[in-house]
Amino acid sequence: MATSIRSTAPYTYSVNTLQQDIEKLANFFVDHPRLVVLTGAGISAPSGIPTYRDRHGAWQHRSPIQEQAFLIDEQTRRRYWARSWYGWPLIRDALPNPAHHALASLEAQGRIELLITQNVDSLHQRAGSRNVLDLHGAVGRVRCLTCGAIHCRESIQEQLAGDNVWPTPAGHQPRPDGDMETPDALLDHLVLPLCPLCGGDLKPDVVFFGGSVPRENVASCHEALARADALLAIGSSLMVFSGFRFCRLAAELGKPVALINPGVTRADALACFKLSSLAGPLLTGTLNYLHKDTMRRPSAPGSPS
Numbered sequence: 543m544a545t546s547i548r549s550t551a552p553y554t555y556s557v558n559t560l561q562q563d564i565e566k567l568a569n570f571f572v573d574h575p576r577l578v579v580l581t582g583a584g585i586s587a588p589s590g591i592p593t594y595r596d597r598h599g600a601w602q603h604r605s606p607i608q609e610q611a612f613l614i615d616e617q618t619r620r621r622y623w624a625r626s627w628y629g630w631p632l633i634r635d636a637l638p639n640p641a642h643h644a645l646a647s648l649e650a651q652g653r654i655e656l657l658i659t660q661n662v663d664s665l666h667q668r669a670g671s672r673n674v675l676d677l678h679g680a681v682g683r684v685r686c687l688t689c690g691a692i693h694c695r696e697s698i699q700e701q702l703a704g705d706n707v708w709p710t711p712a713g714h715q716p717r718p719d720g721d722m723e724t725p726d727a728l729l730d731h732l733v734l735p736l737c738p739l740c741g742g743d744l745k746p747d748v749v750f751f752g753g754s755v756p757r758e759n760v761a762s763c764h765e766a767l768a769r770a771d772a773l774l775a776i777g778s779s780l781m782v783f784s785g786f787r788f789c790r791l792a793a794e795l796g797k798p799v800a801l802i803n804p805g806v807t808r809a810d811a812l813a814c815f816k817l818s819s820l821a822g823p824l825l826t827g828t829l830n831y832l833h834k835d836t837m838r839r840p841s842a843p844g845s846p847s
């Protein structure tokens with residue numbers, strides 16, 4: 543039997559069955575024809591990319607690379623590139639999962655105004671989503687800090703492979719941004735990758751922790767939210783301000799915020815409801831439910847057949 547724990551109105555934390563969650567989410571799509579969707583690491587976890595935080599919002603790994611440390615400290619850059627050499631293939635070879643595919647289909651139906659993702663794995667684009675804003679960049683791109691040229695991450699992998707000797711990984715644990723635990727001994731002799739055009743230092747085209755999301759990206763998100771009817775956040779604890787701020791903005795604009803996440807999120811108090819079903823089955827089921835619902839409805843007089 544379904545139950546629903548009611549806290550301060552209007553927030554409810556759903557512990558319903560998958561079918562009940564599907565109906566609730568499908569109704570949310572119908573009631574709010576233009577949605578902004580915000581996704582986090584949880585949506586890519588079934589693709590084999592680990593999340594940063596557990597269901598209570600606590601860190602699962604040693605603290606990630608900090609933006610400022612990467613820019614000023616060569617040892618931090620060595621640590622990043624060494625770990626990234628081992629971790630990159632995990633991101634490169636990961637495949638979109640049913641949640642990515644369902645969102646691409648929902649976008650194709652005109653139901654999604656903008657898909658904002660906190661992920662750097664580009665799996666939404668690979669699933670076919672077109673209107674995607676990579677809030678924290680994409681780890682598949684590398685930017686030269688001197689001339690600004692953008693390079694393909696795979697070409698930098700070849701450069702790292704040619705300039706260094708890489709011991710066979712043993713017991714390395716993959717991390718969400720393609721980073722991986724690596725023995726410190728490797729770092730002392732590591733030859734850093736350099737820009738093939740100007741010899742400048744390189745940085746993955748991502749916003750590390752402590753860095754700022756480009757202002758124009760934030761502005762694009764604000765404009766999309768202003769046009770949209772509601773916000774749906776999926777697979778994120780929203781502990782990082784760069785994502786949480788859109789939930790706060792939606793609430794300030796009087797637009798409903800719905801959450802799909804198995805654990806605690808920073809936006810729980812702002813949400814009209816939260817669903818705990820897994821995103822893949824939930825979004826796929828919602829897509830099918832909406833399709834059947836459209837089939838059931840009679841065409842309006844004069845509408846194209």
Ligand SMILES: [Zn+2]
Nearest residue numbers: 686689737740
């Ligand atoms: Zn350059």
